[in-house]
Amino acid sequence: MSLLVVGTVAFDAIETPFGKTDKIIGGAATYASLAASYFTQDINLVSVVGDDFPQATIDQLNEHGIRTEGLQIKKGEKSFFWAGRYHNDMNTRDTLATELNVLMTFEPVIPESYQDCTFLMLGNLMPSIQMKVMQSLREHPKLIVMDTMNFWMETAMDDLMKAIAMVDVLTINDAEARQLSNEYSLVKAAQKILKMGPKYLIIKKGEHGALLFNKEQVFFAPALPLEDVFDPTGAGDTFAGGFIGYLARTKDVSFENMKRGIIFGSAMASFCVEKFGTERIINLDQEEVESRVQEFVDLVQFDITLV
Numbered sequence: 001m002s003l004l005v006v007g008t009v010a011f012d013a014i015e016t017p018f019g020k021t022d023k024i025i026g027g028a029a030t031y032a033s034l035a036a037s038y039f040t041q042d043i044n045l046v047s048v049v050g051d052d053f054p055q056a057t058i059d060q061l062n063e064h065g066i067r068t069e070g071l072q073i074k075k076g077e078k079s080f081f082w083a084g085r086y087h088n089d090m091n092t093r094d095t096l097a098t099e100l101n102v103l104m105t106f107e108p109v110i111p112e113s114y115q116d117c118t119f120l121m122l123g124n125l126m127p128s129i130q131m132k133v134m135q136s137l138r139e140h141p142k143l144i145v146m147d148t149m150n151f152w153m154e155t156a157m158d159d160l161m162k163a164i165a166m167v168d169v170l171t172i173n174d175a176e177a178r179q180l181s182n183e184y185s186l187v188k189a190a191q192k193i194l195k196m197g198p199k200y201l202i203i204k205k206g207e208h209g210a211l212l213f214n215k216e217q218v219f220f221a222p223a224l225p226l227e228d229v230f231d232p233t234g235a236g237d238t239f240a241g242g243f244i245g246y247l248a249r250t251k252d253v254s255f256e257n258m259k260r261g262i263i264f265g266s267a268m269a270s271f272c273v274e275k276f277g278t279e280r281i282i283n284l285d286q287e288e289v290e291s292r293v294q295e296f297v298d299l300v301q302f303d304i305t306l307v
């Protein structure tokens with residue numbers, strides 16, 4: 001019964017209205033596995049880095065209970081690098097650089113000890129690799145969640161459509177949902193995307209929360225109104241990691257439990273944006289997580305009597 005997380009482990013350079021970083025640790029799988037580690041200690045990571053990647057960070061992941069036997073370290077090669085600049089509203093950003101480096105020749109290998117995978121988080125990565133991972137598992141996981149982004153819609157749409165058809169839950173942001181479906185209405189976009197294969201769709205709307213759809217139902221969770229949003233990088237991956245981590249802990253993949261998963265994912269994402277990179281989510285404690293979830297409950301709870 002384990003959670004397998006696949007995705008980029010990377011260096012990022014980020015510019016926000018509040019500051020700028022040189023290369024810091026990032027990557028979809030880094031954020032997702034760290035977030036999930038607050039819910040389950042049975043996490044296996046599959047990814048690739050170059051030998052420029054610090055061992056100290058790999059040690060930190062291990063300290064969080066994240067196993068890294070499936071993290072390939074390529075001698076003489078450079079890690080994936082992404083640079084982005086946020087606009088003043090922090091809801092939109094421009095990608096300044098995507099250097100695939102080690103990703104270009106990455107062949108994911110699933111160690112034998114990872115084959116008991118019950119929950120699979122396919123973090124943002126080349127769709128062909130996401131597919132290979134699904135094909136390399138001998139048994140079909142109980143739940144497959146996949147995240148992707150506009151970059152892959154623009155560069156690998158055919159593979160992306162094949163990968164989407166194989167998953168249970170797809171998570172994308174509102175702009176990507178519109179791009180993928182050619183529909184402006186998110187309700188119409190969701191219905192179109194659900195016809196592409198996934199049973200559930202989560203549309204992330206940044207500071208405006210997240211929507212969970214299946215063919216018959218829809219659920220909305222707000223984002224916590226925060227005093228300071230410092231750096232939104234990784235919020236989507238942190239959300240997804242919290243979501244699947246909670247489902248893995250509770251072993252319940254019903255729509256009702258996914259609603260709770262979305263609240264836990266949103267709580268984790270709200271921490272992520274408070275500091276640059278992974279700084280805020282690397283050292284949380286359970287009490288902080290629980291009181292953040294309580295803030296969500298208080299935010300949306302109200303009594304109403306209909307006459």
Ligand code: AMP
Binds near residue numbers: 008081124152238
């Ligand atoms: P998010 O803000 O949740 O979209 O995730 C940002 C993280 O995704 C950064 O840490 C990047 O390293 C990583 N990232 C950016 N572009 C890509 C890409 N094309 N494929 C995979 N990961 C990416």
